[in-house]
Amino acid sequence: MKSQTPKPLHRVLGRPMVVHVIRAAAQSGCSRAVVVEKDGAISSVLGESVDGFPVSYAAQDVPLGTGDAVRCTLPQLRSDDVVVILNADLPCITAEAIRRLMQAHIPESLVVATSRCDEPGSYGRIVRADGGVVAIVEAKDATEEQLAIQEVNQGLYVVGGDVLAELIPQLGNSNAQGEFYLTDLVHLLAQSGRPADGIEFDNSGELMGVNDRVQLAEADASLRGRVLKHHMEQGVTIEDPARTVVEDSVTIGADTVLEVDVTLRGTTRIGSGCHIGQGSILTNAVVGDNVTVLPYSIMDDAVVEDGARVGPFARLRPGAHLCAESRVGNFVELKKTRLGVGSKANHLSYLGDAEIGEGVNVGAGTITCNYDGTHKYKTVMEDGVFIGSDTQIVAPVTVGKGAYVGAGSTVTEDVPAGALAISRTPQVNKEGWVERKSGSSGEKES
Template sequence: MTATACVILAAGEGKRMRSEKPKVLHEVCGEPMLHYPVSLAIECGFSPVVVVLSPRLEGMIGKQLVERFGPRVVTAVQEQPLGTAHAVLCGRRVLSGFSGKLAILYGDVPLLDRQDIMALSRAGRASNVAFLTCRLADPAGYGRVVRNDAGEPIRIVEHRDAKATERKIDEVNAGIYLVDAPWVFRALRAVGKANAQGEYYLTDLVELAIRRGLKVRAVQRPGAERILGINDRVQLARAEELLNLRFAHKLMKAGVTIVSPRNTWLGPQTQVGRDTVILPGCIFRGEVKIGSNCTIGPGVVMTDCTVDRDVQVGPYCVMEGCSVERGARIGPFSRLRPGAHIGRDARVGNFVEVKNSTLGRGAKANHLTYLGDAEIGPGVNVGAGTIT
């Protein structure tokens, strides 16, 4: 099997987001959108995975990114925003000596999935350059895919540089490529910037390859929202909605009841056992593990929690950094803060807050109590109004 490396372009600031925060750090389902293409690249077996960042982003998340995803992920810096072709060239030092296929992804495409990459890989086996496309009812702003009479792609023209006839084309470039390396780095050095934006376009790679007699394949994919990038807050909200439903459907097919999938917010690290029922309005963030045969909600917020099987978490509880053993009952209106450990068959009732404390097996704190930095033994009944 041909080795495949990956470059993920994430240096753009994303001006249309109207934000002080770099675009790729905006969250989708509780995770920075950049994490999704990085995770996908790792899942697909690409190595190394080179994330191209701006100097500002490198200082903000470069080290954390490598720590989060491991040694297969490395970063490269694009010192000046000179275009997508230039961004790919910024990764060539890390890939010095690499020979094989190079996947080029973007940091603002959190919905891209394994099926899209598999389709691209199949096309890439029989070509030197393969890229994904889709059709849009309104293609304004996107690069158009120009084909010849035989239906073969001959170039990609950006919207600002397109002629009136070319702007009528509804097939657009998704910006996801699979190309031969190290050829791609030699080719990109020949890319000029005689265009409306004065930048080095990665899209010029298609025409360069054809001029050299190389094979180019354009792979049209359904689901434009899945393979196109996020540019503004409207698209961000839509991406979160679609990704959340993807997570919900996966859990439901595994035996979890989610009463209202559109009103339950999940994350990529949410794990739930079969026969558990999740009522509307629940939000799960970070690493959440819930066992089987539980009832959660409505309106529960969990962040980085572990919940054993047969647990009931009642309405409007807030739980963070805690663990709950089998058969316990939490809520309604309970708060479990970091370090809280609720033992088997224990009970935490309404308006009870627990912080960095342990409730032993069968212990009860039924109402109006604050338990902080305490150890409550098995079977203890904590009266209302207790403060530790």
């Protein structure tokens, strides 16, 4: 990967690769995961669980091969465990593939996932005899005859905890790499009359490994396509799947339309009948039914209720909450603000730390001045308030029910219900001022 980041932590569709592997294991029916790591690099990111699935860790301080990695996990395994061994760089692995392997489990022996490749390259070769798998030979240790084998090891195994406890200590490192190969278990089993079984998978991409940035991009594209296909099959229109990103934790209701260049991340939930405009990016957003998001709007940890309208070029920061049928227009930014039912802020405004009631109109250029350099303060606009354009509201301020604030005002005190607040300087017209300034009979200098 040519990176200081451990390979399992490189992201595919918004999540570290290893998270995709753990989630597939959880969905397949596994009870827990043991992750082999160095220097706490993975545990510091994932913690003790992934989506509630328990994860523990085994330290491999010096990388001495896959067999040594499994040896590090033995203290956490029981003899009656059925152990699924997965590479952490298989982000496209599915629960179905893991279940298929588990169903083929052979007591006292091992099952390995294989596939066929026209150009096997660096993959370990599967050597069969009498129908069973008797050896897996790494490419660097293979003979010319073995290199011609097209069935290859995909790095997934199912084996009993008792078999691992018996044979892992017997692994040697007399090979070109000087490492302890997990694949040598197959040879040890064959020697004891317990040949392994190989379950062949088609080369469809679900067992795609990632070893460089090119394969990382290919895995991302494969997983993204799988997610988009699922949503389209559930009734979502995606105008250009090649230019749309939807992470696998996102939910979308039927009859919603995603225009080109839309990105939906994290735990975003979108209801039915919505329209998400081009270039919009939603992260951990909750969007109700029949919501329109116009192009190039950004939402982070925001809530938008049924029938609301957002954008274009709007930004909803964490804590923004648009109630039903409310409107936020172009170049409007909300942060920790609740906009009541049917309220509108259609143009060029910043509303931060505010509680805005129902039927409120916020004029263009309105700013809630919520920060004094040390503390944040709250603005309250009660139901039916009308805020004129180019108004600054210096919090903490409450504008009472049905009150009006004149355009161009700076509000520093509470406004009573039903009152009109005006704070701008009275207009003065100075007749003849231009002529006197120019020092002429009214003609301006060229």
